Amino acid sequence: MLNRIRQSIVYRIGTLMLLTVLVALSSMVASYIISDAAENDAAAVNLAGSLRAMSYRLAATAPSGDIDATTELADEVASRLARVLSISDFNASDNLRAAHNYRKVIDSWEGEIRPLLESIAAGRLPMDSLQLANRLEPFIGDVDTLVSDYQTIAEEKISLLRLVQVGSLFAIVALVYLSLYILHRSVEQPLKQLTNRSLSIAQGDFNGHRLEIDSEDELGVLARTINYMSDEIHATHRDLAHRVELKTAQLQKSHEALDFQYRLARRISEGPLASAELGQWLGEFANVADLSNLDLCLMTPEGEAPYEHLVQGLGNSQCDGNECRMCVSTCGPSDEGDYRVYRFPLEVDKRNYGVLMCTLPRGESLDEEQQQRLATFADSVTAAIAINEREAQERRVALLDERAIIARELHDSLAQSLSYLKIQVTRLNRANRNEQMDKAKVEEIITELKEGLDSSYRQLRELLTTFRLQIGPGGLRNILEQSILAYREQHPQITILLDYHLNEVPLTPHEEIHLLQLVREASQNAVYHSQGDMVQISLTQAENHSLNVRIRDNGVGISNSPEKRNHFGMSIMQERASNLNGKLNIRRRDEGAQKYGLTLFPCMPGSGNWFGRMWGDSTPL
Incomplete structure (x- = not known):
C-alpha cells in the first residue's frame, strides 16, 4: 500500500x-x-x-x-x-x-x-x-x-x-x-520543470539543466526518461556532428580528387604529357590522396627496365632496378621487409606500360577509397600513354596515307602524262629514222608533244596547289568562294555561280578535301574547255539525306569519249568519287553543254559515311 x-x-x-x-x-x-x-x-x-x-x-x-x-x-x-x-x-x-x-x-x-x-x-x-x-x-x-x-x-x-x-x-x-x-x-x-525542460529540448538544447526529480512516481519516471532521452539525443547529435565533420572532410577530399581527375583528363585530352609534367601530376596526386611514398615506372613492351622512374617522397626503398618485369606484372599488396607495397599495373588491352607503386610502413594499409584513387590515377596515366601512342601511330598512318595520295596523284597525272610523252618521243624517233619521213606526221607528233608538255605543266601546278591546299575555319564553303573569286579574276568573261546548301551537313576534313578537288577539277574543265560564258556549281541535300553536287556549263559540250588521251583528270575525278563512296556521272545535255553530277548518300544521318548512285538531268542551264 x-x-x-x-x-x-x-x-x-x-x-x-x-x-x-x-x-x-x-x-x-x-x-x-x-x-x-x-x-x-x-x-x-x-x-x-x-x-x-x-x-x-x-x-x-x-x-x-x-x-x-x-x-x-x-x-x-x-x-x-x-x-x-x-x-x-x-x-x-x-x-x-x-x-x-x-x-x-x-x-x-x-x-x-x-x-x-x-x-x-x-x-x-x-x-x-x-x-x-x-x-x-x-x-x-x-x-x-x-x-x-x-x-x-x-x-x-x-x-x-x-x-x-x-x-x-x-x-x-x-x-x-x-x-x-x-x-x-x-x-x-x-x-513546471518538465515543461521548461521540454521547451529547451524543443529549441534544440539537449545538454541543458538536468531534471532533479527523485520521486518514484509517474513524473519521476518521466523525468528520468527525459534525462536519458536528452543524454542519448545529445550523444547522438555529438556523434552525428562528428560523423558530419568526417563526411565533410571526406567529401572535400573526394571533391579535390574529382577535380584533380577532371583536370588531368582535360589535360590528357589537350595533348601528350611530357615526363616532367607527369612528375608534377604525380606530386599533386600524392598531396590529394595523402600518400607520401609513390613510384611511377614507365616501360616499353620490349624493355626489361623502366625508361622513366618518377619518385614522390622516399619511394620504394626495396627497388633496386632488378627484375623489373616481375614487379610490373605483380598486382595488389605485398609485404617486403619492413614495408607494405601496393602495385597497380599500367595495363590496357594486354599492353603493359609500367606500374604505379605505393609504399607504406609494415602494419599499415590503404583503405578502399585510397586504393580506388590509386587505381584511377593509374588508369589515367595508362590512358595518357595509350593516347600518346595512338596519336603517334595515327600521325604515322596519316603521313603514309599522305605519301600514298601524293604517289597516286603523281602516278595518275604526271606519270601517265610522261608515259604519254615518252610514247610520242618514240613515235618521233621512228619517224625521224624513216627515210621517207612524213613531215605532216612529224608536225602532228610535235604538236601532241607540246600539248602533252603543257598539260603536264598544268597538272604539276595543280598538284602543287592541291598539296598546299588548306581548309580554314570557314570550311568548304569559304574555300569554294575563294576559288570562284580567283576564277573570276582570271576569266572575267565567264560568269560563275555558286549554290551552296550544305550548312547543316557535318562533313569531315577528308570529305571536304575530296569534294573541293572534285568541284575544282570539274570547274577548271568547264572554264578551260567548254568555250561557254557561264558555269553553275550546286551543292544541295536531298530529302533522303543524300548530297547532290552538280557542275553545269553552257559551252560546246564534252566529247563522247572523255577518257581518251590527255584526259587523265577524268579518271582522277572518278577515283575521288569512289573514295567518297559516291558515283560520278559525266554527260552532255541535248544543247551540247557538259554536266558533271555526283550524288552521295549517308549510311546514317550525320555519320560522315556516304554511298552514291547515278543520276541524270536534262534541264537546260
Whole structure:
C-alpha cells in the first residue's frame, strides 16, 4: 500500500480524496447518531421537571381527603416515571449515575411517597400540607437530581457533537492542505520543470539543466526518461556532428580528387604529357590522396627496365632496378621487409606500360577509397600513354596515307602524262629514222608533244596547289568562294555561280578535301574547255539525306569519249568519287553543254559515311 502510494501520483491523490470523503462521511454519520441519541433528552428533562410540579400538587391534594384525585395524580406520576425510563438511553439496572438516581426516585416513590399520600388521602394518617411538603422535600430533591442528570446527558451529547464537527472540520482542512501540498510538491513543481525542460529540448538544447526529480512516481519516471532521452539525443547529435565533420572532410577530399581527375583528363585530352609534367601530376596526386611514398615506372613492351622512374617522397626503398618485369606484372599488396607495397599495373588491352607503386610502413594499409584513387590515377596515366601512342601511330598512318595520295596523284597525272610523252618521243624517233619521213606526221607528233608538255605543266601546278591546299575555319564553303573569286579574276568573261546548301551537313576534313578537288577539277574543265560564258556549281541535300553536287556549263559540250588521251583528270575525278563512296556521272545535255553530277548518300544521318548512285538531268542551264 505504501509502495503504491509512493510510486503513483494518481494513487496518492486518490487516497487523499478517499480519506477526505471518509472523514466527511464519518462526521455526518457521527452527527446523525449523536443527534438521534439526543432526540428524547429534552422530553426526558421536561418529564422529570413535571414530576416535581406534580409532587407539589399531591402535597396540596392529599391532605384535602380527595382520595380519587390523589390516586389519579399518583398514577400520573407513576406513568411519567415509566415514560422517563422508556425515553432514557439507559436501563434501570445500569450502573450509570442517572440510572442510580432514577432507581432511587422509583424506590422512594413506590416504597414511601405513594403509600404516604394514599394514607393521608384516605385519612389514616393526619398530616397537613406543610408537613407533607416537608416530607416530600427529599423526594423532590431526588427528582431535581434526576433532572440535572438528564440535562448533563444532553449537554454531553451536544459537546460530543460539537467535538465531532470540529474534529471533522480540522481533519478535512488538514487533508485538503496535505493534498494541496502534495499536488504542489509532487505535481506542480515537477510539471513546471518538465515543461521548461521540454521547451529547451524543443529549441534544440539537449545538454541543458538536468531534471532533479527523485520521486518514484509517474513524473519521476518521466523525468528520468527525459534525462536519458536528452543524454542519448545529445550523444547522438555529438556523434552525428562528428560523423558530419568526417563526411565533410571526406567529401572535400573526394571533391579535390574529382577535380584533380577532371583536370588531368582535360589535360590528357589537350595533348601528350611530357615526363616532367607527369612528375608534377604525380606530386599533386600524392598531396590529394595523402600518400607520401609513390613510384611511377614507365616501360616499353620490349624493355626489361623502366625508361622513366618518377619518385614522390622516399619511394620504394626495396627497388633496386632488378627484375623489373616481375614487379610490373605483380598486382595488389605485398609485404617486403619492413614495408607494405601496393602495385597497380599500367595495363590496357594486354599492353603493359609500367606500374604505379605505393609504399607504406609494415602494419599499415590503404583503405578502399585510397586504393580506388590509386587505381584511377593509374588508369589515367595508362590512358595518357595509350593516347600518346595512338596519336603517334595515327600521325604515322596519316603521313603514309599522305605519301600514298601524293604517289597516286603523281602516278595518275604526271606519270601517265610522261608515259604519254615518252610514247610520242618514240613515235618521233621512228619517224625521224624513216627515210621517207612524213613531215605532216612529224608536225602532228610535235604538236601532241607540246600539248602533252603543257598539260603536264598544268597538272604539276595543280598538284602543287592541291598539296598546299588548306581548309580554314570557314570550311568548304569559304574555300569554294575563294576559288570562284580567283576564277573570276582570271576569266572575267565567264560568269560563275555558286549554290551552296550544305550548312547543316557535318562533313569531315577528308570529305571536304575530296569534294573541293572534285568541284575544282570539274570547274577548271568547264572554264578551260567548254568555250561557254557561264558555269553553275550546286551543292544541295536531298530529302533522303543524300548530297547532290552538280557542275553545269553552257559551252560546246564534252566529247563522247572523255577518257581518251590527255584526259587523265577524268579518271582522277572518278577515283575521288569512289573514295567518297559516291558515283560520278559525266554527260552532255541535248544543247551540247557538259554536266558533271555526283550524288552521295549517308549510311546514317550525320555519320560522315556516304554511298552514291547515278543520276541524270536534262534541264537546260
